[in-house]
Amino acid sequence: MTSRRHISATVNGDPVEFLSEAGTTLLDALRDELGLTGSKEGCGSGDCGACSVIVDGRLICSCLMLAAEAEGRRIETIEGMADGSTLHPLQRKFLEHAALQCGFCTPGLLVAAKALLDANPDPSESETRYWLAGNLCRCTGYDKVIRAVMDAAAELRQARV
Amino acid sequence: MSQIAYLAPTSADEAAAALIKGGATARVLSGGTDLLVQLRAGRLAPGLIVDVKRVPGAIGIRQEDGGFVIGASTPGMTIGEHAALEKAWPGVVEAVMLIGSTQIQGRASIAGNLCNASPAADSAPALIAARATCVIVGPSGRREAPVEAIGIAPGRTSLAKGEFVLEIRLPPRAARSADAYLRSIPRTEMDIAVVGAGVNLTLDADGVIADARVALGAVGPTVALAPDAGAAIIGTRLDEAALARLDDAARSACQPISDKRGTVDFRTKIAGVLARRAAAIAYGRARGRA
Numbered sequence: 001m002t003s004r005r006h007i008s009a010t011v012n013g014d015p016v017e018f019l020s021e022a023g024t025t026l027l028d029a030l031r032d033e034l035g036l037t038g039s040k041e042g043c044g045s046g047d048c049g050a051c052s053v054i055v056d057g058r059l060i061c062s063c064l065m066l067a068a069e070a071e072g073r074r075i076e077t078i079e080g081m082a083d084g085s086t087l088h089p090l091q092r093k094f095l096e097h098a099a100l101q102c103g104f105c106t107p108g109l110l111v112a113a114k115a116l117l118d119a120n121p122d123p124s125e126s127e128t129r130y131w132l133a134g135n136l137c138r139c140t141g142y143d144k145v146i147r148a149v150m151d152a153a154a155e156l157r158q159a160r161v
Numbered sequence: 162m163s164q165i166a167y168l169a170p171t172s173a174d175e176a177a178a179a180l181i182k183g184g185a186t187a188r189v190l191s192g193g194t195d196l197l198v199q200l201r202a203g204r205l206a207p208g209l210i211v212d213v214k215r216v217p218g219a220i221g222i223r224q225e226d227g228g229f230v231i232g233a234s235t236p237g238m239t240i241g242e243h244a245a246l247e248k249a250w251p252g253v254v255e256a257v258m259l260i261g262s263t264q265i266q267g268r269a270s271i272a273g274n275l276c277n278a279s280p281a282a283d284s285a286p287a288l289i290a291a292r293a294t295c296v297i298v299g300p301s302g303r304r305e306a307p308v309e310a311i312g313i314a315p316g317r318t319s320l321a322k323g324e325f326v327l328e329i330r331l332p333p334r335a336a337r338s339a340d341a342y343l344r345s346i347p348r349t350e351m352d353i354a355v356v357g358a359g360v361n362l363t364l365d366a367d368g369v370i371a372d373a374r375v376a377l378g379a380v381g382p383t384v385a386l387a388p389d390a391g392a393a394i395i396g397t398r399l400d401e402a403a404l405a406r407l408d409d410a411a412r413s414a415c416q417p418i419s420d421k422r423g424t425v426d427f428r429t430k431i432a433g434v435l436a437r438r439a440a441a442i443a444y445g446r447a448r449g450r451a
Binding site: 005021022023025044045046049052055058059060061063064065066068069071112115116130131132133134135 | 165166167169190193194197198200201202210212214236238261262263264265267268350351
């Protein structure tokens, strides 16, 4: 019950260890302890999705999870999405379709979209819109985002054939 | 938040003991989608957070004695992916899946939805209509209570010190049974129910309703069973006269407040409409199984 706990987890395939206060969120630990600042804090209350990460295969808001809960868990963040300097197809399609302006919501949207395509390689537009309803963007409107995700999904399906 | 301690006990006894020791400032952490918001808003300043997700039984879905046992901390998404559960209890599953965004579904649990004790909790009407029970563990062992006994007022539960909800049990399903849940919100997605209605039906071999349970959310201080609404359609094939009686009984069961989400009149009218529509969906599903 000391104030700082030692946490061991896996982040983007690498084992990591860090110290955390009991009340610290996973988002703050990722950003402040591990220097992974791609996950953003928009609202801090689970409404905006800018802090989206995948924990043990589940898409979650990292602002609504305590860092202490990450013990032994497998965490995927936006930093693990590109393969070195090769962008993930979703990242490339976001650029091609200009699916971002300020970019603050983009890491969360990309992580959420990846979780969708991991679970369902051929989502309908309606399924995609519902899946991404927890990711708020205040710049672009959502149409370009949806077009980018649908296009990336098509390319990924093609690559599998 | 620097004075908070965190424990993740691996047995129910250990969790109960920690909650007792933590006293009035101890809080149970299940999915955290309400608790962490309350922490951040400063509405709660717990001394101890007891994460119960590592207690055996808290996560997972299994079939037992002809019914289902859902670990009360199982995330919504896991519940939505369980094909056999959805087939038996489509209303319960659709109610759970209405809670929040994909991200919230990755964490939010039935235990949290019930113990946050909001009158608008989406899972509660469906679970109450389903005759679901909670397995509650605490310092004096295990007990089982119907879901409708958990919430006693907005934000308040009947749980004693040191107790938490470990499992949700759904009873064995009779033939020709089905359920449905509908809610009214001003948008298409991610909002708090203005009214919620859960209906659970069993038909006889001739398609006549032999058993019916109706529960309503957001039209009173707690989610509650509306016994007269269920009784209004038993013995019928859900004809227009039966639907009208159901509508009347559902409206009579309402004791809502007026707030920014809806007025007393609006909520009351919509409760009747949703009870009818949910009953029609449940009836159609049950007939499909005849």
